[in-house]
Amino acid sequence: MSQTAEIKVDGKTFELPIIEGSEGEKAIDISKLRAQTGLITLDPGFKNTGSTQSAITFLDGEKGILRHRGYSIEDLAEKSSFLEVAYLTIYGNKPSAEEIKSFQDEITKHTLVHEDIKKVLDGFPSNSHPMGVLSSLVTSLTAFYPESLDPNRSKDAVNLSIIRIIAKMPTFAAWAYKNKMGHPANYPDNSLNYGSNFLKMMFALPTEKYDVDPVVAKALDKLLILHADHEQNCSASTVRIVGSSQASLYASISAGINALWGPLHGGANQAVIEMLEAIKADGGDTSKYIEKAKDKNDPFRLMGFGHRVYKNFDPRARIIKKAADEVLEKLGVNDPILDIAKGLEEVALKDEYFVARNLYPNVDFYSGIIYRALGIPTEMFTVMFALGRLPGWIAQWKEMRENNEPIGRPRQIYTGSNHRDY
Ligand code: SDX
Numbered sequence: 001m002s003q004t005a006e007i008k009v010d011g012k013t014f015e016l017p018i019i020e021g022s023e024g025e026k027a028i029d030i031s032k033l034r035a036q037t038g039l040i041t042l043d044p045g046f047k048n049t050g051s052t053q054s055a056i057t058f059l060d061g062e063k064g065i066l067r068h069r070g071y072s073i074e075d076l077a078e079k080s081s082f083l084e085v086a087y088l089t090i091y092g093n094k095p096s097a098e099e100i101k102s103f104q105d106e107i108t109k110h111t112l113v114h115e116d117i118k119k120v121l122d123g124f125p126s127n128s129h130p131m132g133v134l135s136s137l138v139t140s141l142t143a144f145y146p147e148s149l150d151p152n153r154s155k156d157a158v159n160l161s162i163i164r165i166i167a168k169m170p171t172f173a174a175w176a177y178k179n180k181m182g183h184p185a186n187y188p189d190n191s192l193n194y195g196s197n198f199l200k201m202m203f204a205l206p207t208e209k210y211d212v213d214p215v216v217a218k219a220l221d222k223l224l225i226l227h228a229d230h231e232q233n234c235s236a237s238t239v240r241i242v243g244s245s246q247a248s249l250y251a252s253i254s255a256g257i258n259a260l261w262g263p264l265h266g267g268a269n270q271a272v273i274e275m276l277e278a279i280k281a282d283g284g285d286t287s288k289y290i291e292k293a294k295d296k297n298d299p300f301r302l303m304g305f306g307h308r309v310y311k312n313f314d315p316r317a318r319i320i321k322k323a324a325d326e327v328l329e330k331l332g333v334n335d336p337i338l339d340i341a342k343g344l345e346e347v348a349l350k351d352e353y354f355v356a357r358n359l360y361p362n363v364d365f366y367s368g369i370i371y372r373a374l375g376i377p378t379e380m381f382t383v384m385f386a387l388g389r390l391p392g393w394i395a396q397w398k399e400m401r402e403n404n405e406p407i408g409r410p411r412q413i414y415t416g417s418n419h420r421d422y
Contacts, residue, residue, distance in 0.1 A: 009037055023058055040411045047308065050232075052240065052405065056089060056395050057231040061309035066316065068229055069093065077319050082224040083107070083194055086166060086391035089229050090398060103163075104194075110167035111188035111197065113137075113175075114144045121175050121185065130176035130383045131267075135257040137172040141165065141250045149248045151401055158401075161249050162394055169390050170194065173383050174201030180379065195220045198387070203375065216374050219327045223370060226316045226363065227385050229392025233308075235259040235266065239393045240400045241408035249397055256393045257386050263303070266385040268364035269371070272304035273378050276337040276368075279344070284336075286344045294353040304341075304365030305348060311358035320366040324373075333373045341369060 003018040005028045014036050017029045027050050034040050043049045058067045066073040069088050076085050087095045087103050095103060120140045124133050141164070142149060148161040171188055178185045178201075186201040196212040199220065204210035230236065238259035243252040260266035279289050293302040307314055328335060345361055348354045364385075371381050 007033075007037065009039060012037075019053075021053065022055075023060070034411075040413075042413055045308075046237075051237060051408070052232065052400065052403075054231060054396070054399055055092070056399060057229045057392070059231055059309050061307070061311050064310060064313045064315045066230075073226065073315050074319065076228075077222050077225050080225060082221045082228070082388070085225045085228050089391045089395045090162065106163045107167040107194065108190045110164050111171055111190060113168050113171050117144065118185065121179055124179055126180055126182045128179065129261075130173075130180055130380055131257060131261040131386070133176040133179055134172055134383055134386060135254045135261075137175065138165065138169075138250055138257060139254040141168070142248055145250075148250055151243065151246055151248055158249070158398070162398070165250060165253060165394070166390060169387055170198035171201060173380075173387050174198060176383060177202050177377070177380050180377070193217075195224065213331075215327065215330045219323060219370060219374060222323055223320070223367060223384065224388040226319060226367075227388025227392075229389065229395060232396075233265070234262070235389065236393060236396045239397050240405075243397045243400055244405055244408040246407075249394070252397050253390070253393050256389075260386055260389065261382060266364070266382045266389070268303050268362070269368045269381040269385060270378050272341075272364055273337070273368040273372065273381065275303045276340050276344075279340050280337055284340055284343075286340065286347055289344070290347055290351060293348075294351075302344070302348060302354075302359070304361055304368075305354065306357070306359040307362045310360065310362065313360045314362040316363040317361040317365055320363065320370065321361070324366050324369045327370050328373050331373055335369060335372060337372075338369050341366065 003020075003026075004015045005018055007014045007016060014033075016033065016036075018026050019029050020026050030041060041049070056069065058070075059065065068076060068085065069092055071080075071088065071094075076088075080088075083104055084095060084100055087100060117137060117140050120137055121133065124136070145161065145164065147153060147157055148164075151158065175185045184206060186204050188197050189200050190197070192200060192212065196217045199212050199217060200210055232240075235256040239252045239256035242255040243249070247255075263271045275289070279286060282288070289300070289302070292298045292300040293305075324338060327333075328338060345365070348359065354360075367385075368378065368381050371384055372378070376384060
């Protein structure tokens, strides 16, 4: 039974349709609101506004539920692989044995990057932040694959663009790292799987043999799964709105990388470690930093805490916290900032300020501790997030394109000067 909402303005009543999703979520469809009432809505940060209807990811912030195409993040993290989750997220169903093999083979075929893209990389000084390098390398794909500029080309052409960026992103990410270290860039080793190939491109040096540690490869695969998609977050919404102008997949993904860079979004995993390091350097006094986070006059925020949607707990944070204990133990790493992180969490979860605002550890709170144990430098943490989020960005862009969604162009309420004679 279709429901409606009534809105009363200046004594007139207007009826607006209410739509319901497959998980019982309801929304007032305001697509005809202005035509009917002359009014628009205002919702800075879109905290109450749905931008689209999507079948990719379901989140329930109150219950701490995260599912991709119906599969729970707990099951996927435990039983799946990153490339299987990428396939599921992008194409909608788990791949058959043949489908995943062909997907992996296709990706392996495209890991090499045009040699001239090295010239883009060489233009970046070693102190460049790897996220800026990554977004530039992704944008450079538009020059080397001009056919990718047409998002409405044949299904096969769009799919080839998708395969190419999934295949080349680890190469770009590793090159961004090598550029930072002042080391020679490595080429992909197609005898290795996705994660192991990335680790080898990252850490292999011409001076010594490099063997991928299976514990590290498994931990990395799980971390990539946990970052695969998160419905209409800041960077995914950026990818959608850039793609809504019919800009190419690569231009849209590059925009998503830049949105993820911000410390309130994917950049938080870097900011968490910097915060924990500062607390450690300051004698490990967590209560001082809890007070700073609560002080409205202090810009300091408890990085890795709070979430726009999760008002109970972030299921990914629980999985990562457990994985952090396992990985550090297996690798024999004793990282004092893990203890500081746990101490901070313990104090915050009891503190009225955080409890009243439903502030819990999010995906970024513990991920940096694992990345550190895997030998990944702090400035590369958000690049790791981008590597994991790539399938989600692709899936969101593909769904928006296939649904032929209109160009995104929000309205505003003008508050500036009225007409003035020149
Ligand atoms: C990600 O959207 C996604 O799905 C994102 C993500 C994904 O997978 O794509 O999950 C990944 O980005 C996780 C979030 C990483 N960011 C951080 O850890 C940065 C620290 N957290 C915040 O800045 C904040 O919690 C946000 C940005 C995550 C959410 O901000 P909101 O929803 O806009 O909430 P808000 O800023 O309005 O905060 C509500 C209240 C405010 O206090 P009052 O004005 O009500 O008194 O909570 C306070 C805020 O000051 N608050 C914090 C806080 N987070 C919110 N106070 C101290 N420390 C914090 N971390």
